[in-house]
Amino acid sequence: MKDPKQTQTPIEDLQELRSYFASHNVVREYIAHSSKVHSVGWSCDGKRLASGSFDKSVAIFNLERSRLVQDFVFRGHTGSVDQLCWHASHPDLLSTASGDKSVRIWDTRSHKCAATIPTKGENINIAWSPNGSTIAVGNKEDLVSFIDTKTFKVVTEEQFNFEVNEISWNLSSDLFYLTNGLGCVHIMTYPSLELQTVLKAHPGTCICIEHDPTGRYFATGSADAL
Known part of the structure; x- marks a missing residue:
């Protein structure tokens, strides 16, 4: 049987797109943190949503019948979670960049932290390579570190003289x-x-x-x- 999502006709023109959003204009609020949310992101399969907050936590939601249901809250960072990103092809893994000078990799199946990688500064941005082999993380001093996801170690760093x-x-x-x-x-x-x-x-x-x-x-x- 074909997945009904795969048989849907793509929206091709702007007016049709506007009509679609107008007819699906539903907003729901989900409270998962005690302070401001800095980053949100969907897993590669679209079944989970993660949010990272100034309250140092990462909340995981499961998408069930068009509704989000909170699954788990990861704790472990001692500073603000400023940005997160999911693995491009593994729907259970995500990484977070924090002001506590670390990067963490979380496993949503086991509800555990898979790795903690120390870095040199307060981290503000992060990107996981599509092939899954490297995580790049940037800090407030404009230093970008590259982490090997097999060894969980920083393999190289690049200091930039601009923001x-x-x-x-x-x-x-x-x-x-x-x-x-x-x-x-x-x-x-x-x-x-x-x-x-x-x-x-x-x-x-x-x-x-x-x-x-x-x-x-x-x-x-x-x-x-x-």
Whole structure:
């Protein structure tokens, strides 16, 4: 039997998209933290949602019949959980970056912390490579550390002399992207970290970057409102 999700006709035009969201305009609130939420993310299979908070915890929700049901709350960080990201192909693993100078990997099956990796600074951004082999984490001092997920050790570090805002990978995990405070996107090869090009994307601070599912395009957001 075919999955009904796979037989749905994709929405192709803007008006149809607007109509769809207008007819599905339902908002539900879920209270899982005692302080502000810094990051949310869906697992690769779309069945779990994680949220990271200033209260030092990570909440896991299961999606059941269009409703979220809280499954578990991970605790262990001694500082704010500033960003999280899921494994690109393993729906039970996620990683978190914290102000406590550590990265943690959590297993939602066992409800345990699978690894704790110490880092040199207060971490504010994190990206798991699509092939699953490397986690990149950036701290407040613009140092980016690369963690081998087999050994759970930092294998290399790169110090930048500009404000690093967000980090990302391409689908094949051989290009590494970062946005900076000068409105640019830096693209480097990985693991050599050789600079390939610098795109002047915005007149203001380039804050965020996101790749489309095909890997052909990426979008950036900036303090210039673009």
